[in-house]
Amino acid sequence: MTAHVDVMELVSRMRSAEEAFVLATVVRTVAATAAKAGAKAVIRADGTIAAGWIGGGCARGAVLNAARDALIDGQSRLVSVQPENLLAELGVQPGESRDGVRFAKNACPSKGTMDIFIEPMLPRPSLVILGASPVAIALSELARRFGFHVTAAAPAADFAEAPDADAVFDGFDIPAGTTTDHFIVVSTQSKGDEKALRAALGANAAYRGFVGSRKKIVSLKTKLAAEGMDPAALDAVKAPAGLDLGAITPDEIALSILAEIIELRRHGKRDTSARPSS
Known part of the structure; x- marks a missing residue:
């Protein structure tokens, strides 16, 4: 002492x-x-x-x-x-x-x-957002208002403007998470989808979400599984990310994703793979 x-x-x-x-x-x-x-x-x-x-x-x-x-x-x-x-x-x-x-x-x-x-x-819950898409930008802004520590990661050239985040990384190399309140969302929308998803799967997280169509995530999972990626880890990626709110705009999609993460935190659930896709 x-x-x-x-x-x-x-x-x-x-x-x-x-x-x-x-x-x-x-x-x-x-x-x-x-x-x-x-x-x-x-x-x-x-x-x-x-x-x-x-x-x-x-x-x-x-x-x-x-x-x-x-x-x-x-x-x-x-x-x-x-x-x-x-x-x-x-x-x-x-x-x-x-x-x-x-x-x-x-x-x-x-x-x-x-x-x-x-x-x-307790430390603020950590949200890592991979990508610089409109959904990624909207999610970053919204999550910070809800007390999340936000890390934005994407090639610097992809950002039209500096994201509203606590930390910004050039590329998809992200720091490993060490807490149970560590969440990752891939929102690259065709700009480095596979590379970002690999980075998300390689980091510790309580939740991994992918913003994109079912067709795209099925194609990515099939490719990564054929290369030897753990099928259980691939199945646990929530895709499309977010609760089924009927979201259309980037702001609405960001809200649905953050709502899903908050629900996960508050109810202590850790396996989203069995939940229906939004």
Whole structure:
């Protein structure tokens, strides 16, 4: 633990770096406790306390367990560390949750009570858009408004103007994704379809969508399968990408694709291959 590091300064740096962590804040104390209301700590994804102070061993285990769970489900929670006799009066067991509060036992001699708010700070979901088509441009603009970290990748000459994206790559060589919230959409529309699809299949992603006709994607999948590409990976590409909204214009198609990605994120689904094509 590095208590000398300014907690809020570290929070700002870690958020800018798109690093997952938890901000734990003591919101209430009763009787003697090591930390007082307002104390904060930054907890990394590996369970280490990077900065701050939330008390000693009396609360540490419960806070770290709650932090781990918060990073998994993305939900904030309140942890109440209380002596065993007070838990008994409430009729709850250590580890039990009630009305949004998780209870833990304080076995330290101080017998104090601490309530700690656990707030996960997760990286923005990552959307990589391969191509510079009108749909790609519209999707980039829309996704950023919904809080996505957008990477636009296409040959520089294909962009009529600079795309509205957090990062722009010349060509289809894209950085590998390392999170479950990593989505890729191929919207090249006849300008490098095969190369872009190969790049999408070679990157880690929770979702891969292809903007184009059924005839085109069938032809591409057949060709890549004949060259030894994994059939399961090819089948998992959602094509045409997007929910069936009857979309026609680039903006409407972009909306249908983003809606499909948001549905996937919120419902925790990872296999779109069995869903009907739009």
